[in-house]
Amino acid sequence: MLDMGPYYITNLINLVGPVKRVAALAGTGRKERVINSQPSNPRNGEKLKVKTPTTYHALLEFAQGACITVSLSWDVWAHKHQNMELYGVTGAMYVPDPNFFGGDVMVAGSDQKVEAMAAWDHPFGKANWGPGNRLTDPIWANYRCAGLADMADAIIRKRLPRCDISMVAHVVEVMTAVMEAGVARKFVTLKSTCKRPAPLGPDEARALMK
Numbered sequence: 001m002l003d004m005g006p007y008y009i010t011n012l013i014n015l016v017g018p019v020k021r022v023a024a025l026a027g028t029g030r031k032e033r034v035i036n037s038q039p040s041n042p043r044n045g046e047k048l049k050v051k052t053p054t055t056y057h058a059l060l061e062f063a064q065g066a067c068i069t070v071s072l073s074w075d076v077w078a079h080k081h082q083n084m085e086l087y088g089v090t091g092a093m094y095v096p097d098p099n100f101f102g103g104d105v106m107v108a109g110s111d112q113k114v115e116a117m118a119a120w121d122h123p124f125g126k127a128n129w130g131p132g133n134r135l136t137d138p139i140w141a142n143y144r145c146a147g148l149a150d151m152a153d154a155i156i157r158k159r160l161p162r163c164d165i166s167m168v169a170h171v172v173e174v175m176t177a178v179m180e181a182g183v184a185r186k187f188v189t190l191k192s193t194c195k196r197p198a199p200l201g202p203d204e205a206r207a208l209m210k
Helices: 005-016 146-157 165-184 202-209
Strands: 019-027 032-034 047-049 055-062 067-073 084-087 092-095 106-108 114-116
Touching (some): 005 084
16 A cells, blocks of 8 residues: 555546545455565565555545545456546546556547547657666656656745645545555544645646756
8 A cells, every 4th residue: 555555546636636535445365475576685585474454445535526446455466457447427537557657548438439538749658768777668658756846846936836745645644544444444534635736738847857
């Protein structure tokens, strides 16, 4: 939850807004795990006793009324789900992995036909990262300094940064509330809130890159 959760919870808050309350179930798939890292790591292959939940199935109720299920797990070897699917009154939207910046946004209407949204020339969607984090032969879009650039611009222009402290605190509370709810098997109402950040369009993104 605290490892991959920030990407997904933050993305949901950007898309939907702040969370009101959460419920969850938590579980542990294995009592023992093996450290699987680089062979040069002296702890590679070492066995560890699992002392924390490794799977969470959460229900998030948002302030504006949306209800979204979130599943995060280290006990799944592979899946065929989209990274994120949002269902609305008039259709559905399939969002790419928020761990990175690129990927097609797919949509479907009442005709149930799934198709990609029209491509747009957003600088943060262009591949700039390769296997092994090489800058050559890029296959992923990875612009993790975007938030830092936006914060610097916000300080200069005396505006609220998109990833301001209230949103950061809210994301952390959502995750810790899910962890609490998963153990206690109860709803947890959040104490914090935040504003849904303004979208970052192509022109604003290009200005940050300069």
